[in-house]
Amino acid sequence: MEERPATKRNRPDTMMEEGDKLCSSKRRLADEGTWSSDSDYDDLDAMITPSDLENLTSGNEDDEDEEDDDDDSSIVTTGSNTPSVVGENLESFSLTESEKNNNNEKEQKKRNLGPSFLDEALPLSRSLFPHVPPSIHFYSHNRIPQRPLPLKLRQFLKWKLSNVTPAVIKRIVSNSGFRLLRKNTNCAEWTGTWGNHMKSHLFKSIPRDCAKINHFPGTFTIGRKDRLWKNYHRLKLKFGKEEFSFLPRTFCLPDENKLLRKVWLKRGGKEKWIVKPPALSRGNGIRVVTRWVDIPKCRPLIVQKYISRPHLINATKYDLRIYVLVTSLCPLKIYLFEDGLARFASKKYDADPQTLSDSYMHLTNYSINKNSSSYCLPNEDAEVRQGHKWTLASLWDYFKENGIDHNVVWGRIKDLVIKTFISAEDQMYRRYRTNVSNHYSTYELFGFDVLLDAKLKPWLIEVNISPSLHSASPLDLHIKSALASEVFNIARFHIPPKLAPKTQKAFLAKLGVDDIHSLCFDKRLYVREISKSDKAKQDSILNSVLLDNGILQRETYLESIIEKLTPDDVRLLIRAEDELAQTKKFERIFPTKDTHSYFKFFEIPRYHNLFLDAWENKYSENRQIGIDRLISLCNEKVHLKVPSTISTQKKEPQIVNVSMLKAPTSGENTISNVDSIETLTSSIEPMSTGSDSAIQSENDKSRSPSPVFKTSTINGSNEISENVTNQGVILT
Numbered sequence: 001m002e003e004r005p006a007t008k009r010n011r012p013d014t015m016m017e018e019g020d021k022l023c024s025s026k027r028r029l030a031d032e033g034t035w036s037s038d039s040d041y042d043d044l045d046a047m048i049t050p051s052d053l054e055n056l057t058s059g060n061e062d063d064e065d066e067e068d069d070d071d072d073s074s075i076v077t078t079g080s081n082t083p084s085v086v087g088e089n090l091e092s093f094s095l096t097e098s099e100k101n102n103n104n105e106k107e108q109k110k111r112n113l114g115p116s117f118l119d120e121a122l123p124l125s126r127s128l129f130p131h132v133p134p135s136i137h138f139y140s141h142n143r144i145p146q147r148p149l150p151l152k153l154r155q156f157l158k159w160k161l162s163n164v165t166p167a168v169i170k171r172i173v174s175n176s177g178f179r180l181l182r183k184n185t186n187c188a189e190w191t192g193t194w195g196n197h198m199k200s201h202l203f204k205s206i207p208r209d210c211a212k213i214n215h216f217p218g219t220f221t222i223g224r225k226d227r228l229w230k231n232y233h234r235l236k237l238k239f240g241k242e243e244f245s246f247l248p249r250t251f252c253l254p255d256e257n258k259l260l261r262k263v264w265l266k267r268g269g270k271e272k273w274i275v276k277p278p279a280l281s282r283g284n285g286i287r288v289v290t291r292w293v294d295i296p297k298c299r300p301l302i303v304q305k306y307i308s309r310p311h312l313i314n315a316t317k318y319d320l321r322i323y324v325l326v327t328s329l330c331p332l333k334i335y336l337f338e339d340g341l342a343r344f345a346s347k348k349y350d351a352d353p354q355t356l357s358d359s360y361m362h363l364t365n366y367s368i369n370k371n372s373s374s375y376c377l378p379n380e381d382a383e384v385r386q387g388h389k390w391t392l393a394s395l396w397d398y399f400k401e402n403g404i405d406h407n408v409v410w411g412r413i414k415d416l417v418i419k420t421f422i423s424a425e426d427q428m429y430r431r432y433r434t435n436v437s438n439h440y441s442t443y444e445l446f447g448f449d450v451l452l453d454a455k456l457k458p459w460l461i462e463v464n465i466s467p468s469l470h471s472a473s474p475l476d477l478h479i480k481s482a483l484a485s486e487v488f489n490i491a492r493f494h495i496p497p498k499l500a501p502k503t504q505k506a507f508l509a510k511l512g513v514d515d516i517h518s519l520c521f522d523k524r525l526y527v528r529e530i531s532k533s534d535k536a537k538q539d540s541i542l543n544s545v546l547l548d549n550g551i552l553q554r555e556t557y558l559e560s561i562i563e564k565l566t567p568d569d570v571r572l573l574i575r576a577e578d579e580l581a582q583t584k585k586f587e588r589i590f591p592t593k594d595t596h597s598y599f600k601f602f603e604i605p606r607y608h609n610l611f612l613d614a615w616e617n618k619y620s621e622n623r624q625i626g627i628d629r630l631i632s633l634c635n636e637k638v639h640l641k642v643p644s645t646i647s648t649q650k651k652e653p654q655i656v657n658v659s660m661l662k663a664p665t666s667g668e669n670t671i672s673n674v675d676s677i678e679t680l681t682s683s684i685e686p687m688s689t690g691s692d693s694a695i696q697s698e699n700d701k702s703r704s705p706s707p708v709f710k711t712s713t714i715n716g717s718n719e720i721s722e723n724v725t726n727q728g729v730i731l732t
Helices: 018-029 038-047 050-057 085-091 095-111 167-175 200-205 225-239 257-266 392-401 406-423 425-435 474-491 501-510 532-545 567-581 595-601 607-619 623-635 698-702
Strands: 158-160 179-181 250-253 273-276 287-289 301-305 316-329 332-337 341-348 389-391 444-452 458-464 529-531 586-590 709-714 717-722 729-731
Touching: 158 167, 167 179, 167 474, 200 425, 225 250, 225 301, 225 406, 225 458, 225 595, 250 257, 316 392, 316 406, 316 425, 316 474, 332 406, 332 474, 341 392, 389 392, 389 474, 392 406, 406 425, 406 444, 406 458, 406 586, 406 595, 529 532, 532 607, 567 607, 567 623, 586 595, 595 607, 607 623
Parallel strands: 158 179
Antiparallel strands: 250 301, 273 287, 273 301, 316 332, 316 341, 316 444, 332 586, 341 389, 444 458, 529 729, 709 717
């Protein structure tokens, strides 16, 4: 019987020390005809002639006119959609359950059994700042709030299902007060959805300013294996393998057939190569080959150097699934989840070329190995190290017991994650600017697949732009429930702006809260438009930080950029600090006070990245001082000052058909008895007009006449706009 990975409770007596294992691995592989060291993986560029380089770089500009993420194959990077017992158990609920809970609330009120709102935690997450509405607090799959939001508020919380919405997501949003809308419902008044990636131009059809979708436009530039390589390789050619040596050498066929052939002949055909489709997942179409005739030459394929010396645990190959959240592209904000998955192959590793056809030995994908007769189901207990799937925390415990410092590995993983996003930042940002109207509507969770070699160097295998959150075991559920609920809390979903200020105050009074000024989504906090005065400051900073040779001079902006804060600056910081306040298992790895060293890799410097760098440099060691500074400005409502050209008319909702965002249909359970939800309306009370003369910025002082402010209605909430002649507006 095949030996399984060691457990925490019963490690084999014959477990070798890490150093002995590495030496043994080197001896065993010495005669394979493979390269002599990991660094050799990066030496292929030395064979490329100048004409080859021209061919390599000629198509890497941005390809605005090339195929976007509209290839059918590009929408299936979702990981496994495999149903499971756990998933089925999670699915066995419907909106009738929510209705039953509502009836129980009514009975509880009749019998006066429930504690008052004053005595219980509010199922909302407060902002750190005044005049900023709270966000919905999301609970894990097995928790519900002690006291849900009143039904009159919950009626506005609607979650649009898609073909790929996982069971754990449905349970989390249902527990947190949302009603589920059928995926084919034409109601445009949904608040959130979880679906696959879609074409960039479809982001313009997000129906409301207060709706969120779980993607950014353009992330296929790292989600497709061919685009990932091209972006990475562009920076590697510019900065060298000292900075970029974490992605195995890749050739994109058929365009690079000649280059691959040249390398193949140079190495004598002794190497192992892994052949992959450029935009599929779950191990579909992957083969390991050693013969030139085994590589199709005429269709799109990725041919990548196979890492023949993986780090082994109990003679078994494994990889890591790392979860990364991006909440903004400008400024770029990257969060890394501290836990994840270690996924093992189901057969012991053997480097003999005769074994290359054995997918159960050479591939670690769950969707492949689950079909192996030797595959062991993941642990029931997340802390136990047995079976073919562990938590990342359990792997780190194993490393510690074997004298390996996992912090070194983790630091290298952080580095490759940051550089991967920067490699495609310019392309993603330009699509974002073109297709997304505000700073609220988008966020994205990524799954980075990382392989450790025998020297424990992390290698990036691929990036999943729709990582599977389906739960095939209690271990999966342990990771993915905590992951998903924290993703939503960091992304900050607001109650839609369906209530007039007077009604909001009445609800807050009923909830026993008198220090929150507004309850519903406020469009002003997320506008992308900035005034000409804001733009003047940004241009001035950017013009001063670059020398003639293009080198960024950090000392020129660290103090000046945060000396006086504009309304746009304050709004950016509110969003950043409120996100950080929601982190538990996520760590923001970019920006920090030390990540300015990555600025040289950006295509161009961006004001908002420099601004947040300066803020972190000054306040990261004593964040409360910075928060107090922002609180003072928020008390003056500086953050609510927006350009006069922003529309104050309620926009007719458009319908975006999220049901089109479908992955392979085999397997995923869906809620079959979800009731269609009628369009809910509320009586909006008339809003009084008034002035807000406290809102003033330093740049306005130089303009005449002074602006007069008036209160107007945007989507049913109070808005403050400048009643002045057009001062100009610029999208950021």
